[in-house]
Amino acid sequence: MKRTLFLLLCGMLSMLAVAQEVASPDGNVRLKFYLDGTRPTYELAYKGREVIRPSHLGLELAKDKHASKGIQETDLMDGFSISDTKTSAFDETWKPVWGETAKIRNRYNELAVTLGQQSTGRSIIIRFRVYDDGMGFRYEFPQQSDLNYFLIKEERSEFAMAGDHTAWWLPGDYDTQEQETQQSRLSEIRGRFEKAVNWGNSSVAVFSPTGVQTSLQMKSDDGLYINIHEAACADYATMHLELVDGQTTQLTTKLKGNSNTYTPDPTPSTYPLPAPMTFVSHLTPDATGLKGCMQTPCNTPWRTVIVSDDARDMLSSNLILNLNEPCALDDTSWIHPTKYCGVWWEMIVGKSNWHYTDDYPSVQLDNIDYTKTKPHGRHAANTEKVKRYIDFAADNGLDQVLVEGWNIGWEDWANMWKRDVFDFVTPYPDFDIKGLNEYAHSKGVKLMMHHETSSSTQNYERHIENAFDLMNRYGYDAVKTGYVGDIIPRGDHHYSQSMNNHYLYVVKEAAKHHIMVNAHEATRPTGLCRTYPNLVGNESARGTEYEAFGGSRPDHTCILPFTRLQGGPMDYTPGVLETQLKNWSENPNFVHTTLAGQLALYVTMYSPLQMAADLPENYAKYMDAFRFIRDVACDWDDTKYLEAEPADYITVARKAKGTDNWFIGGKCDENGHKSIVHLDFLDEGRKYECTIYADAKNAHYEHNPKAYVITKKTVKKGDVLKLTEAPGGGFAVSLMAK
Secondary structure (H helix, E strand, C coil), rough: CCHHHHHHHHHHHHHHHEEEEEECCCCEEEEEEEEECCCCEEEEEEECEEEEEEEEEEEEEEECCCCCCCCCCEEECCEEEEEEEEEEEEEEECCCCCCHHHHHHEEEEEEEEEECCCCCEEEEEEEEEEEECCCEEEECCCCCCCCEEEEEEEECCCEECCCCEEECCCCCCCCCCCCCCCEEHHHHHHHHHHCCCCCCCCCCCCCCCEEEEEEEECCCCCCCEEEEECCCCCCCCCCCEECCCCCCCCCCCCCCCCCCCCCEEEEEECCCCCCCCCCCCCCEECCCCEEEEECCCECCCEEEEEEEECCCHHHHHCCHHHHCCCCCCCCCCCCEEEEEEHHHHHHCCCECCCCCCCCCCCCCCCCCCCHHEEECEEECCCCHHHHHHHHHHCCCCEEEECCCCCCHHHHHHCCCCCCCCCCCEEEECCCCCHHHHHHHHCCCEEEEEECCCCHHHCCCHHHHHHHHHHHHHCCEEEEEEEECCCCEECCCCCCHHHHHHHHHHHHHHHCCCCCCEEEECCCCCCCCCCCCCCCCEEEECCCCCHHHHHCCCCCCCHHHHHHHHHCECCCCCCCCCEEHHHHCCCCEEECCHHHHHHHHHHHHHHCCCEECCCCCCHHHHHHHHHHHHHHHHCCCEEEEEEECCCCCCEEEEEECCCCEEEEEEEEECCCCCCEEEEEECCCCCCCCEHHHHHHHCCCCCCEECCCCEEEEEEEECCCEEEECCCCEEEEEEEEHHH
């Protein structure tokens, strides 16, 4: 009897040791999991083609300095056996508060593998969810006597690529995403890295000559589009990817000439390097150099791989949103998509200032009476000017007016190590906060609050309750936050576990006050806007403001939807129609798109928060083109990606929420594009008033950016629009149902 039980047990263990497989509901995506010796390993295929070759999973743990002397932490990398596997299927349809579509289907097959580490008695779960367009996996740590508190030295999730793919990448950096996307083979990243870094940014902390950021978009030679990112990053550090390219002697090599880079642990990993062309996860450290401080029960974010042989599927994927938890707010009636203008662009360009006086080289808020200082006359956030913006918004159907520089303290706000910068409640003498809000409300418009923290998070958290109370008192319902500069407390980074907790804390506190949040310079989104839909926007990338600093390549906005927008919408601040800045300022730079290309961005760069970024007096020159900005929606019932190729062109059609009206946007790179738009998505038997805003024949983003033509016609389902986009140009179309 005992022998029979022994043989039965051996048979069960043998079954658990063989590969476990799970396929997507449509069968195209297949995931395989097994133990390579005692190391967790997975593979991924799409329609029978390799996507991820055998890749190991696990975490290196750090020794707790408070633990008993001589005790070494045991890593969660190897020594595992499979103690249980469970498979399941899931299928639901949910309605987002706002979004690209009115409904989202969440359908996947799941494999949960429980692993036991015999030497420690610890157990972890690796959970895989396989969708028709990719998969996600995460580590889960049940509460257990042998694993309560633990410190992460590094997460070692591998993504072994099946070839030397073309990649669209940003240099890996703990503090900024305001880089310009690079396009190269994976093997060329090292050689291009140093020139790719935006060393002039206010905060730079690169960590490796082969480190890149997520979302990482790739394309294989045989036509597979592959995207690696993460979902639901909460209470955990933001993930980067580090490429093993055959030249690396060890991971995490410190770059020369950058004092902000993280110094690697003096005792590097003893585990062998993965094969070349393998990405390994690399977490953002905190001020101590640790990558995470965990308490069970807990889990990591999802690590995501989206894959397709059609680029349009990458843009329409909801995999990252689906991997986030459902909405956590009981009442969302106060959350609304918003179109706004604001006192901002003229300061970015350099025509006016955020600060009020030049009398003080430094400011201590409690010791300055601004009414006794001499104003320099260039302060933009003044009552008279803001009233003009309110009038412009009211006349043109814009919901809100953002005002930056309204509050005291801007005289030395950019001092990178100043802790007590702003109090977020005290206006400058020339900003009548009460009167302006009353004036705005009388016009059917609201003001949008601005909280630049100067990356002093403790200062912001100390003042946040009073700041939100002030907003409630005057009727503000949206705030733009900012995190320019190095993080205070000193030594921390923008994307560490503690900072990600701060950003989410702000969103949760704002929700208590029925306030929407638009965070700039924060961590890149990972779909948390599903759980907290008052997170209506983020910057977290190189936005329109860089057009005033020298510009971004025309293909920049043709790659961001494949990369940055995978995790959530971006407040890109489009709509600059006076593209040659020298026409109204002393700034010699120009916007690297045509005027029609700027209109296209309202459709191609999805966001429920859209800014008309130019000045009212500049819009007055092009009111016929500005009509599209007035008409275009920022919340949608349906979206159709009609054409797409990373960094080359994108054509999108969207149906406005609660209407039968459609809007189409097409944007291209510096090579131009001929677009053929089939109107097959329109309702049968219905006619539409079609207005086309297109580049003129001689338009060009450099030497003739404002050459555009507007054409009107009546169209129906089945008609075809043939449109030519100029170099750096685009087009916008409104289709109003009759």
